Amino acid sequence: MRIVVAEDAVLLREGLLRLLTDDGHQVVAAVGDGPSLVRAVLTHRPDIAVVDVRMPPTHTDEGLRAAIGVRAQLPGTPVLVLSQYVEVSYAAELLADGSGAVGYLLKDRVARVEEFLDALDRVARGATVLDPQVVAELVAGQRRRTPLEALTPRERQLLALMAEGHSNTALARHLALSGSGVEKHIGNVFAKLGLPPDDTQHRRVLAVLAYLGL
Template identity: 90%
Template sequence: MPLTPAEAARDREPREPLRIVLADDAVLLREGLVRLLTDDGHQVVAAVGDGPALVEAVFTHRPDVAVVDVRMPPTHTDEGLRAAISVRAQLPGTPVLVLSQYVEESYAAELLADGAGAVGYLLKDRVARVEEFLDALARVARGATVLDPQVVSRLLAGQRRKAPLDALTPRERELLALMAEGHSNTAIARRLALSGSAVEKHIGNVFAKLGLPPDDSRHRRVLAVLAHLGS
């Protein structure tokens, strides 16, 4: 469920100006995003229309975050997402926010599977919700993982036959979905009317059932959502 304006305002942290590479082959949408981002105080250091140009722009400018469309020339299938994966493979941890009209499950899982954070996947209708989009962009740039609820649902739906996820209770699944959307423990507690300690206990149970022991070198919140994806 999308955040209400009041909830979004409570969760939002102050936004810092960002240097952004933008990749989208739709000229009108690309120029509209450039205007939106510039008006919010950000600098679009490159605006390109295909995957190879995205990779080159990221290597040239080393932006704070890249905003990437999935379907770009020449085949208009998954070039943007594959280019984003290439960027992350060559420059690990590069913040990437994917915008798409579609959920490309296999490549979305691959993009997220390194567990490094600083990645997002939103459906394009989120762009119409300006504050929500800008807030997601800032969170990705800071290292968070932000997934559209429909993306979470699709990724989790493909895993419901897997034993580790079958072990989760309905409440634990609900927390897992909210974690994947990038919500903090405080925000989860508020949305579910739980105490902070109860949220921590539930999340600890999720990690335990998915076989994710404490390890500061890995982002367990991401790995919990993506457990066994691509296996």
């Protein structure tokens, strides 16, 4: 495969070059910053780009931004991103366009040569490859769902109307419910938001605050 490598750490970049060429691949460009990555991919149209998330000048997410920029200009360009740490938000951004041919691996995975080369090949062929630790974080995030996500669409609609200050009578009119039906829905909302009866606090206000994220 023809590959562009974007990594600012010289030792790791040289290690990647050696690993890839020893496996029979052609590294058509090796760069150390985001803009150079974009130029290299647009010039060489490689089979895949291997990109470090953090590169100069701020060493935050320049590599990721460049990778996303590359795919915006050349949709579907295979990109394998390497990161020192698990950054679930970065993985989510990379996956956002839903077109596949992306990978997100921790740099430690490179040392496991067969796993790294297998991931490289799969991404180049259009697959989505995530580091097992990233998958674990994503699953854990699903388990940490907020109480609002437990609400039904109907309950969310009711809570939105409550946030607008509507009375129970108005809620019944808007939702075509009886008074007892409104009270039942409100009770379900309080229960799902973890708001038991409390004489010292107004549950209706607390529910609205939760809805507004305050």
